[in-house]
Amino acid sequence: MSTKRRFANLVERGTLAKLLIATNVLVAKWQLHINMGAGSSQQADAQHQSDLSQNHENHHNTKTAGITTSSRSNNLPHNFEIILKDADSAIDTSSTEQLYAGVFLNKKRKKYWVDKASHGNCFLVYARDLLITWGEDTRYWHWPYIKEASEEVVDVAEILNVCWLEINGKFEISKLTPGIMYEVVFVVMLKDPAYGWEVPINVRLTLPDGNKQERKENMMAKPRSKWVEIPAGEFMVEPRKEGFVEFSLYEYEGGAWKKGLLVKGAAIRPKQ
Structure with missing residues (x-):
C-alpha cells in the first residue's frame, strides 16, 4: 500500500x-x-x-x-338552654340583651337573668313557687299582684294575720354558674300599719351537703312600704355539683300574731 x-x-x-x-x-x-x-x-x-x-x-x-x-x-351562660326550656315565651338566644333584662319561667313562678358583671346566672323564686304554711287559706294570707319594672304583673303573698310564720323554698344548684360565690336573700316589705314583729324572725340556708347557715333578723328596724332584702346565707358553687339549696324564713315560737308582711320571693344571685 x-x-x-x-x-x-x-x-x-x-x-x-x-x-x-x-x-x-x-x-x-x-x-x-x-x-x-x-x-x-x-x-x-x-x-x-x-x-x-x-x-x-x-x-x-x-x-x-x-x-x-x-x-x-x-361565652354563653351556664346551662342556659336547659333553663330556657321553662321560659314562658320564645327567647332570641342570638342576643344576650334579653337574658340581661330577665326571662319569666314556669308561668311567672320564677325569673331568670344573667348578671353582667360576673356573667353568672341569677334567679328570683317568686312567692308562688315557695311553700308557705297556710298560704292558700284566705283567713291568713292574701295574694295581691304588683307590677315589675318590665310592666309584667306577678303575684306576691301578704300576711293578713298569722301566729305561725313559715316559708320554705329550694333550688337546683346545677343551674347556678360554677366558680361563683352566691347569696340567697328574701325580698319582703312591711306595710304600714304592721304589727307582731317585736320578736326577730329566723332565716336559714341549707346546702346540698347538709351544712346549715342560720341567723336572726330584726324586722322592727326595717323601713315601711319599701322592698328590703333579708340575707339567708351564701355559698360557693362547685363544678359538677348536684342537689338543692334550701332556704327558710320563719318565726312561730314567740306566739305573737303578725300582720302586714309582703313576700315577693327569694333571690339567688352572685354575691354583691
Missing part, C-alpha cells in the same frame, strides 16, 4: 475516533442534563408538598383560632 493511502486511512480512523469521543461527550452531557432536571423536579415537588403542608397547617391554625375566638366571644 502506498504511503498516501496509509495516511488517508489514519486520517479516517482519527476522524472516527474524534466523532466517537464527541458523541460520548454529548451523551454524557445529555444524561447529566436529564439527571439534573429530575433532581430539580424532585426538589420542586418536595417544595410544593412542603408549601401545601404549610398552607394546610396555616389554614388549620386559622380555623382553630377562629373557633377559639368565636367560642370566647360567644
Whole structure:
C-alpha cells in the first residue's frame, strides 16, 4: 500500500475516533442534563408538598383560632338552654340583651337573668313557687299582684294575720354558674300599719351537703312600704355539683300574731 493511502486511512480512523469521543461527550452531557432536571423536579415537588403542608397547617391554625375566638366571644351562660326550656315565651338566644333584662319561667313562678358583671346566672323564686304554711287559706294570707319594672304583673303573698310564720323554698344548684360565690336573700316589705314583729324572725340556708347557715333578723328596724332584702346565707358553687339549696324564713315560737308582711320571693344571685 502506498504511503498516501496509509495516511488517508489514519486520517479516517482519527476522524472516527474524534466523532466517537464527541458523541460520548454529548451523551454524557445529555444524561447529566436529564439527571439534573429530575433532581430539580424532585426538589420542586418536595417544595410544593412542603408549601401545601404549610398552607394546610396555616389554614388549620386559622380555623382553630377562629373557633377559639368565636367560642370566647360567644361565652354563653351556664346551662342556659336547659333553663330556657321553662321560659314562658320564645327567647332570641342570638342576643344576650334579653337574658340581661330577665326571662319569666314556669308561668311567672320564677325569673331568670344573667348578671353582667360576673356573667353568672341569677334567679328570683317568686312567692308562688315557695311553700308557705297556710298560704292558700284566705283567713291568713292574701295574694295581691304588683307590677315589675318590665310592666309584667306577678303575684306576691301578704300576711293578713298569722301566729305561725313559715316559708320554705329550694333550688337546683346545677343551674347556678360554677366558680361563683352566691347569696340567697328574701325580698319582703312591711306595710304600714304592721304589727307582731317585736320578736326577730329566723332565716336559714341549707346546702346540698347538709351544712346549715342560720341567723336572726330584726324586722322592727326595717323601713315601711319599701322592698328590703333579708340575707339567708351564701355559698360557693362547685363544678359538677348536684342537689338543692334550701332556704327558710320563719318565726312561730314567740306566739305573737303578725300582720302586714309582703313576700315577693327569694333571690339567688352572685354575691354583691
